[in-house]
Amino acid sequence: MLMTARSNLRPATDSVVVVRAPGRLHLGFLDPSATLGRRFGSLGLVIEDFETVVELRRAERPQLRARSAAAQAQAARAAAHLDTLQRAFGLDAPLDLCLLQVPPAHAGFGSGTQLALAIGRAFASLHGLTLATPEIARLLGRGLRSGVGIAGFDQGGLLLDGGTGDEGGPAPLLARLDLPAAWRVLLVLDPSQHGLSGADEKAAIAALPSFERANAAAVCHEVLMRVLPGAASGDFALFAAGVSAMQQLVGAHFAPAQGGRLYASPSVARLCDWIARQHVAATGQSSWGPTGFAILPSAADAEAARAAAHAAGVVDPALQLRIVGVRSHGAAVEIRPRL
Numbered sequence: 001m002l003m004t005a006r007s008n009l010r011p012a013t014d015s016v017v018v019v020r021a022p023g024r025l026h027l028g029f030l031d032p033s034a035t036l037g038r039r040f041g042s043l044g045l046v047i048e049d050f051e052t053v054v055e056l057r058r059a060e061r062p063q064l065r066a067r068s069a070a071a072q073a074q075a076a077r078a079a080a081h082l083d084t085l086q087r088a089f090g091l092d093a094p095l096d097l098c099l100l101q102v103p104p105a106h107a108g109f110g111s112g113t114q115l116a117l118a119i120g121r122a123f124a125s126l127h128g129l130t131l132a133t134p135e136i137a138r139l140l141g142r143g144l145r146s147g148v149g150i151a152g153f154d155q156g157g158l159l160l161d162g163g164t165g166d167e168g169g170p171a172p173l174l175a176r177l178d179l180p181a182a183w184r185v186l187l188v189l190d191p192s193q194h195g196l197s198g199a200d201e202k203a204a205i206a207a208l209p210s211f212e213r214a215n216a217a218a219v220c221h222e223v224l225m226r227v228l229p230g231a232a233s234g235d236f237a238l239f240a241a242g243v244s245a246m247q248q249l250v251g252a253h254f255a256p257a258q259g260g261r262l263y264a265s266p267s268v269a270r271l272c273d274w275i276a277r278q279h280v281a282a283t284g285q286s287s288w289g290p291t292g293f294a295i296l297p298s299a300a301d302a303e304a305a306r307a308a309a310h311a312a313g314v315v316d317p318a319l320q321l322r323i324v325g326v327r328s329h330g331a332a333v334e335i336r337p338r339l
Helices: 069-073 075-089 111-127 133-139 148-155 198-207 213-233 236-258 266-278 299-312
Strands: 016-031 040-058 063-066 095-101 158-161 173-177 184-189 282-285 292-296 320-325 332-336
Touching (some): 016 148, 016 236, 040 111, 040 148, 040 320, 063 075, 069 075, 069 095, 075 095, 075 111, 095 111, 111 332, 148 158, 158 213, 173 213, 184 266, 213 236, 236 292, 266 282, 266 292, 299 320
Parallel strands (some): 063 095
Antiparallel strands (some): 016 040, 016 332, 040 095, 158 173, 184 292, 184 320, 282 292
């Protein structure tokens, strides 16, 4: 446990700290069954919008505020994170934490990790503590499988981590690339469903069959020889083919936990499959979903795909479609005087 602060330390200033943490897509695991000894390994992409925004300041009494129903649903988790930090450093001065914005929970945007890291970074900044993001993640129990949320908080971009090994701690970052700024992500949200999380997620992973070594090798080949080269050179078709192939391989492995389907939501599956047939796009599901995605080479292509899908009648009325950019930077921290 980190104990670098003295128990009688008080918040360093009367400043207000605002942290804006980015959303991310989890594009798939390299080797969920550790056929070579290291488990998971993740490919992720940081996106614009779907931010987690928190505000922290000193107060006369402890207070936790939430600006939306979605934020209110995360209040207990946020309070637990703040309590863990205060206990770890012996800093018990009352604080006012406000959850200004949160993305949909359990939808594939990494909301749990970003909430924890945003609160941890705000706490460290307010108290003048030097804490690396992996330290915050370790303290708050995040990044146990994937390291892309932690790296994305710091850097943004397309991220590849090396999985978890015997050394413990967050997975090491192996590669980071900026995607061409013109590329866009068409997100397909199904608010009627939630992805697996917590105990249900652990149980589902434990019940899955082993991911065969040949499949892990195929995923790694797609990432190393198509996804990363395509991103680095701006070759969209190469990148899209690699991501889509990776999604098929990994999705088939996790399908037993999703009713035998590659997608958690049948409506999302129908639309993403249609886009994959009609357009050159990288398609798939982020994490446990239900959010699906189609990465396209430009805003015009993304708009055209969305319009064509509506015209073809393949967009279920319950779905929400959003076009967002790729994000090449991590969280933003603002420290301003208290009014």
